[in-house]
Amino acid sequence: MLNNKNIYKPIRAKLTDIIDESSFIKTFVLIPEEEFSFKTGQFIELSVDGIGEAPFTPSSSPLVTEQLEVTVMKTGYVTEYMHMMKPGEYMGIRGPYGRGYPVEKFFGKEVLILGGGCGLAPIRSLLYALEAVKDKLVKVILCYGSKTPADCIYKPLFDRLNRTDKFETYRTVDKADEGWDGSVGVATSLLNKIRINIRNAIAVVCGPPIMMKFGTIRLLEMGYPEHDIYLSMEKNMSCGLGKCGHCMMGEFFVCKDGPVFTYSELKSTPDIWK
Amino acid sequence: MSYYSIRKEEWDKILEQLILSYTVFATVSNEFGQDYELLKPADIPHILYNKPKPTTSLKSFFLPVKENVTSARDQEKPRIIMGIPNCDIEGLNLLDEIYLDKDYIDVFFKDRRDQTILISSDCFSTQEHCHCQSYDIKPYSTRTADLSVVQMNGSIIFRSINGKGEEFIKKIAGAVPVNDNSIITGIDKKHKETEALLIESNKDLPDYETTGRLISFANENIWKKYSSDCVSCGACTTICPTCTCFLLIDKPGFAKVKQMDACQYPGFERVAGGEDALHELPQRFRNRYMCKYLWKPRKYKSLACTGCGRCIEACIGKINKNELFRELAK
Numbered sequence: 381m382l383n384n385k386n387i388y389k390p391i392r393a394k395l396t397d398i399i400d401e402s403s404f405i406k407t408f409v410l411i412p413e414e415e416f417s418f419k420t421g422q423f424i425e426l427s428v429d430g431i432g433e434a435p436f437t438p439s440s441s442p443l444v445t446e447q448l449e450v451t452v453m454k455t456g457y458v459t460e461y462m463h464m465m466k467p468g469e470y471m472g473i474r475g476p477y478g479r480g481y482p483v484e485k486f487f488g489k490e491v492l493i494l495g496g497g498c499g500l501a502p503i504r505s506l507l508y509a510l511e512a513v514k515d516k517l518v519k520v521i522l523c524y525g526s527k528t529p530a531d532c533i534y535k536p537l538f539d540r541l542n543r544t545d546k547f548e549t550y551r552t553v554d555k556a557d558e559g560w561d562g563s564v565g566v567a568t569s570l571l572n573k574i575r576i577n578i579r580n581a582i583a584v585v586c587g588p589p590i591m592m593k594f595g596t597i598r599l600l601e602m603g604y605p606e607h608d609i610y611l612s613m614e615k616n617m618s619c620g621l622g623k624c625g626h627c628m629m630g631e632f633f634v635c636k637d638g639p640v641f642t643y644s645e646l647k648s649t650p651d652i653w654k
Numbered sequence: 655m656s657y658y659s660i661r662k663e664e665w666d667k668i669l670e671q672l673i674l675s676y677t678v679f680a681t682v683s684n685e686f687g688q689d690y691e692l693l694k695p696a697d698i699p700h701i702l703y704n705k706p707k708p709t710t711s712l713k714s715f716f717l718p719v720k721e722n723v724t725s726a727r728d729q730e731k732p733r734i735i736m737g738i739p740n741c742d743i744e745g746l747n748l749l750d751e752i753y754l755d756k757d758y759i760d761v762f763f764k765d766r767r768d769q770t771i772l773i774s775s776d777c778f779s780t781q782e783h784c785h786c787q788s789y790d791i792k793p794y795s796t797r798t799a800d801l802s803v804v805q806m807n808g809s810i811i812f813r814s815i816n817g818k819g820e821e822f823i824k825k826i827a828g829a830v831p832v833n834d835n836s837i838i839t840g841i842d843k844k845h846k847e848t849e850a851l852l853i854e855s856n857k858d859l860p861d862y863e864t865t866g867r868l869i870s871f872a873n874e875n876i877w878k879k880y881s882s883d884c885v886s887c888g889a890c891t892t893i894c895p896t897c898t899c900f901l902l903i904d905k906p907g908f909a910k911v912k913q914m915d916a917c918q919y920p921g922f923e924r925v926a927g928g929e930d931a932l933h934e935l936p937q938r939f940r941n942r943y944m945c946k947y948l949w950k951p952r953k954y955k956s957l958a959c960t961g962c963g964r965c966i967e968a969c970i971g972k973i974n975k976n977e978l979f980r981e982l983a984k
Contacts (some may be wrong), residue, residue, distance in 0.1 A: 387758045388723040388902065388910045430906035434926060456926030472908040589929070616925050618902060621758040624915070625899030626923060628945065631952040636757070654931040 387621055390427055390472030391416065396447070397467055401533040404454040405498070406463055407439060409447055412473055417445045420509040421480025421502060421612060421640045425620050426450055427472035428465065432458040435477075435617040437639070439501040441508035451501035451533070477620035478639050481584065481610060483509055487516040490576050494595045495524045496567045496587030497531070502612055503586050504534055507541065514546050521574050522549040525567025525591070529553050529560045550574065567591055568598045578603045586612040593653040596643055606644035613638050613652070655796075656820065657832035658812045664828040665810040666698050672734060679715070681708045681737030681775065690715075690735065702737060703805035704778035704844075706793075707962055711895035712742035716749060716766050722905070723762055723912045733766075736773040736803065739962070740795045741786045743774050745895025747798055747956035752898055771822055774799035774815075778844045780851050783963025785976065787852035789862045791960050794845055804841055811837060859976055860983045862957060866947035868982040874936065880978045881939035883971030884918070890965035890973075891916035891942065896950075896958045917941045943975070 393416075397409035408426075418424065420442045427433030434456075440449035454463045465471070483506075491510060495503045503522070510520050522541065526532040532551065541547040550570045552563035563570065567587065583604055585595045592611060599609050615627035615634040622636030630649035632638060646652050660668070672678055678693040681702045688702055689709040715735060753763035777784075777793035786793060795802050800819030804811050811832060814820040823829050832838065860868060891897040892914065899922075901915040915922065918938055924930035932938045950958035966974045 386724065386761060388912065390908050390910075392908065427904055427908060429908055430904055432904045433902070456928075459926060614925070616923050619900070622755065623752055623758070623760070623898070624901065625917065625945075626901075626915075628949065631949040651931055654929070 388474075388619075390425070390433070390474045392470045393448075393473045395465060395467055395469050395471055398465070399449075401451060402531060404463075405451060405533055406454075407449050407451045408462065408465070408471070409449050410471060410473070411447045415445075416448065416473065416476075418442055418448070418476035419480040420483065420505045422476035422478050423617065423620070423635075423639060424448075424450070424473050424475035424477065425617075426452075426462075427474075428458060428461040429470065429472065431461045433472065433474070434458045435620065435635070437502035437505065437612070438476075439504045441512075442505060443508065443512055451498070451504075453498045475620055477617070477635055479637065481506055481509070481640055483513060486510070486582055487513070488518065488580070490518045490581040491520045492574070492576055492581055492583040492599075493520065493522045493524075494567060494571070494583060494585045494587070494591075494599070495522065496591035496595075497526060499587030499591075499612070500524060500526075500533060503584070504537060506584065507537070507547075511544065511547075514544070517546060518577075518580065519546045519548065521576060522547070523552075523567055523570035523574065524549070525552045525554070525565075525570065525587075527554045529557055548574070566594070568595050571595075571598055571602065582608045582610065584610045584612070589614075589653045600643075606647060607642045609643040610640055611643060611646065612640050613646075656814050657838055658814070658823045658826075658829040659809045659832045659837070660812075660826065660829040662805065662808055662810055668826055668828065669693065669698050669701075670695050675731070676734045676771075677731045678734045679736065681705065690737070693736075703775060703803065703810070705737075705775070706777045706779055706781045706784055707739040707741060707964070708737065709964075709967075711893060711962065711964060712738055712746060713749065713895050713898070715770070716746070716753075716763055717898060717900075717914065720911060720913045721762065722909060723902075724909045727762060727765060730769065733770045734773060735770060737775040738772060738795075738799065739777055740774060740792055740799075741784075741960040741962035742895050743772065743795045743797075743799045744786075744791050744957065744960040745962070746772075748896045748950070748954055748958055749898060750798075751954045751956055771801070771818065772799040773812075773819075774802045776802055776804045776841070776845065777848050778804070780848060780855065781963065782855075783966045783974075783976070784852060784961065785856045785859055785963055786961035787849055788856045788859045789957055789959065789961045791957070792845070793848040793852065804844075806837060806840060809837075811841065813841075856976075858980055858983070860979055862947065862951070862959070864983070865979050866951065868979065869940075869943050869947050872940075872982055876978065876982065877936040877940045880973055881936045883973055884935060884939055884969075885971060886918050886920060886935065886938065887970060888916040888918045889968040889970065891918055893964040893968040895960060895962060895964075896946070896956075897942075917945065943978075 393410040627634040774795035946958040
């Protein structure tokens with residue numbers, strides 16, 4: 381049946397709730413009208429009827445299939461329309477697309493997650509997936525940096541993870557405010573605070589390109605093997621099918637060959653941080 | 655591979671009949687030059703045989719400039735496309751790899767492929783910018799097309815390339831198997847003559863692999879120099895038989911319109927936040943060659959440039975990629 385499916389046609393999903401995460405970030409809770417599931421790290425094309433669509437990695441648990449959550453930062457034309465939507469309206473979903481995180485490969489290991497900015501949305505989904513298999517993991521360390529304390533979304537998530545066996549979280553901000561008594565500095569600086577057995581660890585990096593670049597450099601300096609650094613790449617993923625060419629990064633279509641790559645897969649591809 | 659022959663006058667009458675049950679396109683010569691045209695009875699005497707490529711490529715028969723890809727397609731008559739040069743046939747191989755990729759089959763493309771009989775035309779001469787042979791592509795088809803056609807001594811000679819072509823030609827009244835070996839050797843001789851012409855006119859042009867290597871090492875100055883006359887019009891990508899990038903445009907009712915796009919247009923890689931890896935013109939210009947000669951060959955079996963030379967002919971800035979490659983090869 382797959383062969384007769386129209387690969388361009390979205391399914392409709394009812395917007396049941398909108399959660400304000402910050403002044404320019406909202407989480408949309410959606411109930412798809414057809415069966416829908418995804419693997420953590422995969423992305424979807426989410427559309428506003430008649431306006432446009434954009435790629436997002438769901439921020440909800442991949443184990444929950446009756447609804448999904450997508451966290452959207454207001455950054456451009458389509459996301460501005462998304463932020464004007466109201467519960468009860470319908471959005472379009474295509475996907476899920478691409479290769480997500482190979483969670484089974486993390487079994488028996490320490491997992492370091494280095495995130496920045498809006499990169500926390502896909503990371504939240506990964507954290508849910510890792511929580512479900514925590515018995516098979518040694519430990520999970522989340523190092524996350526945001527511009528200001530107010531820009532850090534999902535604050536209850538950090539409290540909950542800190543109370544969860546095998547999970548540790550570290551936060552930093554580029555610019556502190558009066559109520560902040562934690563670290564100040566870029567996300568990478570948190571790597572000096574953690575204890576991790578690199579010989580039995582993998583790292584996941586997700587965030588703005590500049591953070592991913594310097595994060596990866598730092599992880600390599602720490603001794604991480606190239607094939608144990610997982611990068612969640614972001615390009616102009618448009619069709620999601622490995623056809624339209626907009627997300628081409630060297631020989632890879634980020635939408636189909638990624639969006640999750642190991643650094644060893646990408647290291648000879650030029651301009652990956654652009 | 656079998657040869658069939660039919661007298662030209664008989665074939666012309668058959669075409670009149672075929673027009674009734676098929677939508678027939680053929681390479682025709684008219685006041686605008688030579689191009690694929692929807693065949694009408696009056697055009698039949700003007701069909702070109704043995705000639706090199708039509709002005710435009712085969713691509714748009716399978717990838718229209720713009721189409722709604724969320725509504726059902728109307729049932730259309732099966733099609734015959736006749737007079738396709740091998741550069742276009744080989745270009746179709748890459749389109750097949752992309753659009754018939756088993757993970758995500760484009761049903762619109764597949765439907766058109768299934769409904770089309772491809773009759774390629776052997777080139778018995780060349781045009782100024784033809785350079786298929788430099789990339790090991792012959793000026794005649796041996797795969798992907800269903801049939802190949804030449805005109806010789808007042809007859810139309812078909813060479814069946816696959817079962818679909820064999821089945822088609824066997825149903826054509828008056829088409830008989832060629833028993834005269836001199837016709838086949840005559841065609842072979844013509845093939846070799848065309849190949850020799852292509853080799854002679856492109857003797858200093860690097861081959862595909864070498865071109866890829868040269869491009870990968872080319873410095874910024876060469877891209878600045880050759881892109882200085884580029885106006886980002888996208889004529890090169892539009893006319894290219896293998897450039898297939900597209901844009902999905904949203905319409906009310908969650909409809910999607912698929913429109914051909916090109917990495918040569920500003921904003922092709924721009925993301926919502928404004929970052930654009932191909933913002934600068936020399937970067938966009940370089941991207942097209944990196945894609946064709948380095949990245950696509952690593953990903954697909956088929957070549958992403960088949961040496962048709964149309965991008966050189968279409969460029970209003972008179973940019974000649976082969977001059978660029980020759981300069982790199984010096």
